[in-house]
Amino acid sequence: MKVVKAAQPPRGLLRWAFRFPIQLYRLRLGRLLGGRLLLLHHIGRVSGKPRRIVLEVVEHGGDGSYVVVSGFGPKADWYRNVLANPDVTVQVGGRTVAATARPVPKEEAAQIMVRYGSAHPRLARYLFPRLMGLEINGSESDFREAGRHLPFVRFVPRG
Numbered sequence: 001m002k003v004v005k006a007a008q009p010p011r012g013l014l015r016w017a018f019r020f021p022i023q024l025y026r027l028r029l030g031r032l033l034g035g036r037l038l039l040l041h042h043i044g045r046v047s048g049k050p051r052r053i054v055l056e057v058v059e060h061g062g063d064g065s066y067v068v069v070s071g072f073g074p075k076a077d078w079y080r081n082v083l084a085n086p087d088v089t090v091q092v093g094g095r096t097v098a099a100t101a102r103p104v105p106k107e108e109a110a111q112i113m114v115r116y117g118s119a120h121p122r123l124a125r126y127l128f129p130r131l132m133g134l135e136i137n138g139s140e141s142d143f144r145e146a147g148r149h150l151p152f153v154r155f156v157p158r159g
Contacts, residue, residue, distance in 0.1 A: 022052055025091055038066055039091040040155075042101075044077075045084035053078045057092065058116050064097065064157045066090060067104060067112055074151050082153060090155050097157050104152035113147025114140050 025039040037054050044051050055078070059067040070079040082088055082101035090099050104112065117140070 022054055025052075025054070028094075035060060035092055037092075038068070038155075040068075040078060040082075041089040041091070042078060042081045043085040043087075045081045051078065051081060058152070059112050061154070065099075066092065066155045068153055068155070069109075069113075070151045070153070079151055079153065087158070088155060097155075098159065099155035099157050102154050102156055104154050106148045109150070109152040110144040110147035112152060113150075114143045117143035117146075 022039065036057055038057055040053050040055055042051050055068040057066050058069050070076045083103070086101040088099055088101050090097050
């Protein structure tokens with residue numbers, strides 16, 4: 001794995017495309033997205049205002065938890081928000097769950113990334129350099145290193 005550029009959040013039309021699934025959830029059409037995308041409801045760490053973002057589910061645990069990755073690194077607003085205020089709500093498909101955000105340890109994140117890379121090799125090789133600034137050759141060691149490099153969060157159901 002090689003860092004080829006600093007990851008930057010999308011702008012312009014790409015930003016609109018990334019935010020479009022929020023509109024599907026607003027229209028109660030989240031089921032159309034299946035279990036691959038979740039809508040995260042969280043609180044802004046500075047403003048205290050409600051915030052929403054759609055994230056890809058990297059892994060779904062048997063305990064009802066969902067793991068996501070901050071593709072733009074530890075400086076992503078949603079990531080810093082959930083570290084400051086870990087009580088969140090996630091919507092996946094037609095299901096809404098109150099959850100607690102917990103950072104995933106680096107070694108566990110590395111294993112999760114290997115599993116993700118094995119399940120979605122082309123998608124991972126396409127997304128990593130373009131959005132995350134990481135060049136991946138598709139090897140297990142590269143995916144493992146990417147997992148150590150990027151921050152992962154597990155949303156664990158409360159109650």
